Amino acid sequence: MYAQALEDEFARDVRVGLTRAGQKTLSCRYFYDDVGSALFDAITCLPEYGLTRSDARLLRRHASDIVARVPARVVLAELGSGSGAKTRPLLEKLRRRQDVVYYPIDVSPAALEHCARELAPLATVVPLEANYLEGLEQVVERRAAGETLLVLFLGSTIGNFEPDAAIDFLAAARARLAPGDALMLGTDLVKPREQVLPAYDDPAGVTAAFNLNLLGRINRELDADFDLRQFQHLARYDAEAQRIEMHLLSLTGQTVTVRKADLVVEFLPGETIWTESSHKFRPEQIAPIARASGFRLDRQWIDCEWPFAESLLRAE
Ligand code: AVJ
Numbered sequence: 001m002y003a004q005a006l007e008d009e010f011a012r013d014v015r016v017g018l019t020r021a022g023q024k025t026l027s028c029r030y031f032y033d034d035v036g037s038a039l040f041d042a043i044t045c046l047p048e049y050g051l052t053r054s055d056a057r058l059l060r061r062h063a064s065d066i067v068a069r070v071p072a073r074v075v076l077a078e079l080g081s082g083s084g085a086k087t088r089p090l091l092e093k094l095r096r097r098q099d100v101v102y103y104p105i106d107v108s109p110a111a112l113e114h115c116a117r118e119l120a121p122l123a124t125v126v127p128l129e130a131n132y133l134e135g136l137e138q139v140v141e142r143r144a145a146g147e148t149l150l151v152l153f154l155g156s157t158i159g160n161f162e163p164d165a166a167i168d169f170l171a172a173a174r175a176r177l178a179p180g181d182a183l184m185l186g187t188d189l190v191k192p193r194e195q196v197l198p199a200y201d202d203p204a205g206v207t208a209a210f211n212l213n214l215l216g217r218i219n220r221e222l223d224a225d226f227d228l229r230q231f232q233h234l235a236r237y238d239a240e241a242q243r244i245e246m247h248l249l250s251l252t253g254q255t256v257t258v259r260k261a262d263l264v265v266e267f268l269p270g271e272t273i274w275t276e277s278s279h280k281f282r283p284e285q286i287a288p289i290a291r292a293s294g295f296r297l298d299r300q301w302i303d304c305e306w307p308f309a310e311s312l313l314r315a316e
Contacts, residue, residue, distance in 0.1 A: 011222055011261040018258070018265045018273070026214055028160050028246075028276035033217045037108060039210040041083075046206060048198040050306030055154055055186050056086045058310045062301045063089040067097070069299060069312060070182055071148045076123070077103040077139045078152040079132040079173075084115035086154055091122040103128055105135030132169075136176045149177060154186035156308070159243075159279040166279075170293035170313075177315040183295060189307035190280045193237050200235035200244045200278070208233030211246050211275055223259035230254055234272060243279045247272035286311045 010030060017025040032040065044052035059066070067090065074094070078087060081104030094100045100123035104115045112127035119125050126142075128135040136151065143149065151173065158166050173183065200207055211233045215226040234247040250267035257264050286309065287297040295313035302309045 007221065007260070011258075014218060014222060014258060015261040015263050018263060024265075024271070024273045026218075026273055026275050030217060031210060031214055031276070032108060033213075033221075034110065036210060036213050036217065037082075037111065039206060039213060042206050043202075043210060046199075046202050046204070048202045049207075050195075051156060051188050051199065051308060052086075054303045054306035054308035055156070055310070057305075058186075058301050058303050058308065059086050059154075060089045062310070063093045065299075065301075066090060066184070066310075066312065067093045070150050071180070072098060073146055074098070074148045074150050075101050075103070075139070075143065076150050076152065077105060077136065078154070079105050079135070080153070080155070080157055081106050081115050082108075082111050082155075084119050087152065088119065088122065090152075091119060095122055100124065101126065103135070103139045105130055105132060105139070107131060133172055133176065136173060140176050149181040151177070151181070151183045153183060154310075156186055156188040156278070158185060159188055159281070160277065161279070162277070163279065167289060167292045170289065170295070174294035174315055179315050181315045182298070183313045183315070185286070185290075185311045185313055187281045187286060187309050187311065188278070189302070189309055190242055190282055191307045193239065195306075196244060196280065197235060197237050200246060201233070205233075207235070207246075211248060214275055215248065218258060222261055224256060224261075226256050227254070231273075241279075242281070243277045245274060246276040246278075247274050281309070283309055 013027055043049050084104055091100055102123040103126050104112055105128045106112050109129055112129060116125045116127050128138050161169055212228050212231060215228050215231060218224045219226050230251050231248045232251055234249045236245050250271045253269050254267050283302060290297045290313045294316060296316050298312040298314045300309055300311045
């Protein structure tokens with residue numbers, strides 16, 4: 001999509017989210033500009049945020065096992081590859097068996113460049129700058145006869161979707177695949193509140209900066225005048241809904257103008273903007289999600305240090 005169309009879409013989403021009756025919202029999709037991506041990388045290094053290390057540990061530990069479960073002549077695609085660091089052990093194992101083609105799919109050109117540079121020695125890297133489903137379509141178009149696809153969807157990004165939307169998304173991915181193709185789904189698991197909450201409310205304030213940067217991005221890209229010092233990061237855990245919620249709390253009554261969204265918006269003191277939900281899963285919830293979206297759960301690997309699951313789903 002062209003830059004202008006992307007900006008229009010951003011402006012539209014901001015207008016809709018901030019004029020909604022009741023709870024104001026902004027989409028977590030917009031966290032990841034250059035500043036936000038750098039802050040997310042910093043989050044993954046925090047001692048409180050075990051998620052990324054757990055994901056990487058599972059893929060490292062079980063790389064041989066995973067590779068043994070996918071047929072020869074597999075092609076790898078990754079939805080939201082970022083720098084591709086977690087994928088390296090899989091490529092290392094696979095290349096002993098076959099030449100590997102790897103399609104990282106990401107909306108960030110910087111991430112794709114980083115990923116291509118890191119992994120080019122291990123595989124033929126074909127970066128696709130696209131959203132997940134568009135990118136997947138491009139991969140499928142390039143598939144040769146006899147090739148199987150292994151799609152990686154790691155990092156518990158699926159947890160950002162509402163439960164129904166998660167199934168819709170996986171079904172849409174499944175619709176682009178053929179029977180026998182596979183999807184590796186990384187999901188953060190339910191864990192004690194004392195373990196999960198600090199991961200989203202770290203004492204150094206990195207997650208707070210990540211959350212507040214969304215307002216900074218709106219200022220920069222949509223010519224707005226949010227005073228970031230008048231908002232506060234808030235993370236809460238809803239155990240029943242199995243999700244972390246992140247909000248931005250308005251510290252005073254204030255009026256904000258977003259010029260490129262034709263918007264003037266009032267905040268009451270104590271009012272919040274809901275910016276992200278991060279759903280957590282129980283291991284036994286994955287098989288029904290897989291079935292509801294046209295897959296079968298083939299195998300699951302779990303890390304107990306930071307409860308997290310990799311689930312290999314097979315397209316039926
Ligand atoms: C990249 C979506 C997995 O939900 O844990 C990190 C994003 N938000 N800290 C998550 C995030 C706050 C992250 N995901």
